[in-house]
Amino acid sequence: MYSEKVMDHFNNPRNVGEIANPSGVGTVGNAKCGDIMRMYLEIDDDGIIKDVKFKTFGCGAAVATSSMATELVKGKNIQQALEVTNKAVMDALDGLPPVKVHCSLLAEEAIHAALWDYAEKNGIVIEGLEKPAADIEEKIAEEY
Ligand code: FES
Numbered sequence: 001m002y003s004e005k006v007m008d009h010f011n012n013p014r015n016v017g018e019i020a021n022p023s024g025v026g027t028v029g030n031a032k033c034g035d036i037m038r039m040y041l042e043i044d045d046d047g048i049i050k051d052v053k054f055k056t057f058g059c060g061a062a063v064a065t066s067s068m069a070t071e072l073v074k075g076k077n078i079q080q081a082l083e084v085t086n087k088a089v090m091d092a093l094d095g096l097p098p099v100k101v102h103c104s105l106l107a108e109e110a111i112h113a114a115l116w117d118y119a120e121k122n123g124i125v126i127e128g129l130e131k132p133a134a135d136i137e138e139k140i141a142e143e144y
Contacts, residue, residue, distance in 0.1 A: 003094035006064045013063050015070035017053040024121065026113020028106055031135045035062055035103070039070075039110035043118055047077050054110065061096055061103035065089050069107035081111060082128050105136045 002010070019025075019040035027038040035058040042051035052070045056062055069089045073081040086104035090096050096104060113132040119125060 001097055002060075002064075005068075005093045006061070006096065009064035009067040009093065010060045013067035015053050015067065015074070016055065018055060019051060019053050022114070024114040024116070024118030026110050026115070026117055026132065027134075028109040028113055028132065029135050030102065030106060031137050033059065035059060035106065037062060037066060037106040037110040039066070039107070039114045041073075041111075041114045041118060043078070049073050049076055049078070049081055054107075056106070058106060059100075059103055061100035062106050064093060065096070065104040066107040066110070068092050069111060073111060078115060078126055079128070081115065082126070084108070084111065102136065109133060109136050 019042050022040040023043040024041045029036045037056045037058055040053045041049055044050050052074050054066045054070055069084055072084045086108040090104050109132050115129055116132055
């Protein structure tokens with residue numbers, strides 16, 4: 001049912017934890033399953049994501065997608081991080097079962113929420129970044 005990459009990231013998730021005094025932090029939930037994701041970003045003066053950590057009360061697919069998402073955004077600039085969509089993360093994991101696709105939205109939205117927080121703290125506007133939903137059910141209703 002799950003690809004080897006999903007199992008690897010589920011069993012050995014990368015970048016789990018917290019960042020003290022993060023540049024941005026975002027939390028999103030999925031009201032339907034009750035799962036929650038929090039993402040921390042450390043962004044340097046050049047706008048490069050130096051470090052990223054996540055914590056979750058989430059299912060295995062949410063853990064695996066968040067782990068892969070952190071790997072994909074680390075070392076990238078903000079615009080490149082915005083390109084790390086849930087579809088890009090799923091591709092990098094060799095796919096997810098259809099019933100688990102919504103879980104991958106938690107990681108994408110949590111990154112967006114952390115970037116939003118970073119932008120607000122610094123009084124900047126990040127082109128292409130929409131205000132993230134606190135509950136991804138709103139997003140799922142729009143897109144699926
Ligand atoms: Fe809730 Fe996967 S079942 S995020």
